Amino acid sequence: MAKDRVGNDIGPIERADDWQAIDWQTINKRVRNLRRRIFRATKNGEKNQVRSLMKLMLRSYANLLLSVRKVTQENKGKKTPGIDNRVALSPKARAKLIREMLTVKAWKVRPAVRIYIPKAGGKFRPLGILTIKNRVAQAVVKNALEPHCEAQFESHSYGFRPGRSAQDAIEQCFSRLNRRTTNRWVLDADIKGAFDSISQEFLLNKLGKLPARGLIKAWLEAGYVECEIINRTERGTQQGGIISPVLANVALDGIQNLLPNRYGFIRYADDWVVTARTKEELQTIKPVIEDWLALRGLVLNDEKTSIVSVHEGFDFLGFNIRHYRGKCLIKPQRKKVVLFLERIRKWLKTHRAVSAEMVIRHLNPLLNGWAQYYRCVVSAKTFSYVASQVWDYLWKWCKRRHPKKNLDWVHRKYFRTIAGKKWTFFAKDTTSSATDAIITLIDLSRMSILRHAKVKGSASPDDPSLVDYWFARFNRLHRRLANPGSLEHAVRMMLRA
Helix, strand or coil, rough: CCCHHHHHHHCCCCCCCCCCCHHHHHHHHHHHHHHHHHHHHCCCHHHHHHHHHHHHHCCCCHHHHHHHHHHHHHHHHHHHHCCCCCCCCCHHHHHHHHHCCHHHHHHHCCEEEEEEEEEEHCEEEEEEEECHHHHHHHHHHHHHHHHHHCCCCCEEEEEEECCCCCHHHHHHHHHCCCCCCCCCEEEEECCCCCCCCHHHHHHHHHHCCCCHHHHHHHHHHEEEEEEEECCCCCCCCCCCCCHHHHHHHHHHHCCCHCCCCCCCEEEEEEEEEEEEECCHHHHHHHHHHHHHCCCCCCECCCCCEEEECCCCCEEEEEEEEECCCCCCCCCCCCHHHHHHHHHHHHHHHHCCCCCHHHHHHHHHHHHHHHHHEEEEEEECHHHHHHHHHHHHHHHHHHHHHCCCHHHHHHHHHHHEECEEEEEEEEEEECCCCCCEEECCCCCHHHCCCCCCCCCCCCEEEEEECHHCCCCCCCHHHHHHHEEEEEEEEHHHHHCCC
């Protein structure tokens, strides 16, 4: 393992003492170009060149800077400490962390702190929170490993991969199940505890003798701390680890090639579907898939795995896919709609004293993010329903705030007719210098439906021959999201490693 670790030659002598003066555009470009070189060498079968380039990435100072930025600024868990009880939220702390990461000692593997987060059905999902240095080290290794893996991954795998999304998986479902195809049966499969059960031996054998293999092995075996007791991990990858999704995809890659051409296959992480013409075909192929999974230490989750007809429909990634009079329609899953509305209702009920402006600033990102996820399918009626329910919650919230005021007074205080839409919830914008500036709640009933263009084949942002394709694709995505900020910034953010 010692030769896999990055020593004092991780980068040039230059230092990032002034975090805010770093030219991130140049840093992103250096890492992106090196990722593309690794991808191209892998595609060309140049094994020695791949190893050399991966070692170069592990020593790259630009990669280190980008990894520190990802861990301490961009990740949602940036404020959550591991066993080291340390975070780096200030520019000074980040510059100090970079200096420390230039030593071999900083790359010492330590166990994770295990926490549990709630999931559907009242169950809990275990997460491992690594030390800040281990998180940075994993981000560094990920930029070396991921482009190599991307050059080999199957085309209909969409989860936790750059440039791919759940919407791509859903579009592939439609492609396999629309009325022009003969696929009418679906194996809706789920792997039981995939992250926790993957065979570490199988995974390491599949990775081969790549640079940083020793570090990856140490992370897999590092264990976790729970109730101040260190527990060993002999199976699985640490959920919550930056590199874990890549490792899980490495272990699960290959099902598509296992199936005959007449079958369809769509995978998003450990959730996947197989389509076929008849129920008997799926019953025949299911044992073959189970044997394939067994080699990886995995089994199907019988509670969540079923063979269904498209006329009956099934749920996948928060969508419901079903045939209506011979036509395949994809809609938001009813359960997800109910859970989303319940989340908003509970928040409003427990925040009766906050200002209307704060309500809008809290709800708008939730509403916009939820709508962006579902606006590529048949969602117009669902959006109108959600909009009406949210309005009803807000009206009750307004009345509870002013129990002694008449309804006309409440109406005038919180609602206006704006852009032809009556009863629009609004508030004064205290962040604006204009005295009459206001902000309004997003109206989901006016959200347009835009069909998502599925990523083509096995295309990857790391492929240097597809630069124009990805620029045009991210250009379209930027226009669809209609988010503030320049197009160039959005493209840099999406193309960066």
